Amino acid sequence: MSTLRIVDSGGDVISRWWRSRAVKKGLILAAVPAVVVYVITDVVSALLYNGYSFLDQAISELSAFGSPVRPLMVTAILTHAVLLLAFAIGLLRVMRRGSALWWIGAIGVAGFLVVGIPNHTFWAMSSRGTVTGFNDTMHITLSIVFTVIVIATMILSAVAYRGWFRLYAVATLVVVIAFGAAAGFAIRGIEQNETAWAGGLERINAYAYFAWLIVLAVMVTHHELGSPRVGDEVGGSRPGVPA
16 A cells, blocks of 8 residues: 555656646747757858758758768757657646647647658658669658648747737748748759759748747747736737646
8 A cells, every 4th residue: 555655656746746836837848959950050061061052952951961071960969850750748747638739739749740850860861972762752741741831830829929020920931931931942953953042941930930930939938838918918918827
C-alpha cells in the first residue's frame, strides 16, 4: 500500500509539473532556440561548403544528397523541428481547443512530422549538377505544402491577435509570399546553373518567417502566461488557459 502511495505521489508531482506555467512557457519559448539553431547553421554550413553561394544557391542545397555539409545541416534541421514541435505542443497545452492559436499548434505538429522533417531527410533534393530523381519531385511537392502551412498559420495568428500584431502578421505574410515566389522563379534555372539571387530571396522569405515565429512566441507568453493588461484582446475574447 505504501508503495502505491509513493507511485501515486510521484504521478501527482509529474502531473503538476506538466501543468505548471514554467513548462508551458518553456514549450512556447522553444521557438526561439529553434530559430537560432537554424540560422547559425545556415550561415556556418554555407561558409564550410566550398564554392557555395549564400546569395545564389537555395538553402535546400546545403542539406541535399551529395552536399559535403549535409550531416551538419540535417542535424540542425532535425533539432529545429523538434524544438518547433515543442512550441506547437505548447500552443495545444496553453490555448483553448478550437481557438485560432490552438489550430496553429495542431497544424504545426502535423506539418513538421509529415512535411518538415521528411523534406530534408528522406526527400532531400539532389545536389546541383547531379542526376535528379523522385526525391527531387517529392522535395518540391513537400516544399509547396509547407509553404501553404506557413501561410495558413500566419493567417490564423492575424485572426488571433488584434492591433499591431495583426498588421505585422499580414505584412510578414506579404513578404513571405512575394519573396518565396521570387525565389521559386529564380531557382528554375538550376539545371543551367543560373540561379542569381535565388538564395538571397529565399533567405529573406525564411528569415521573415523565423522572425514572426519569435514574435508570436513572445506574444503568446505575454498574453496567455503573463499578467494580462486591461484592453488586451485575443480573437475578440480571451481564450483562457486550460489546466
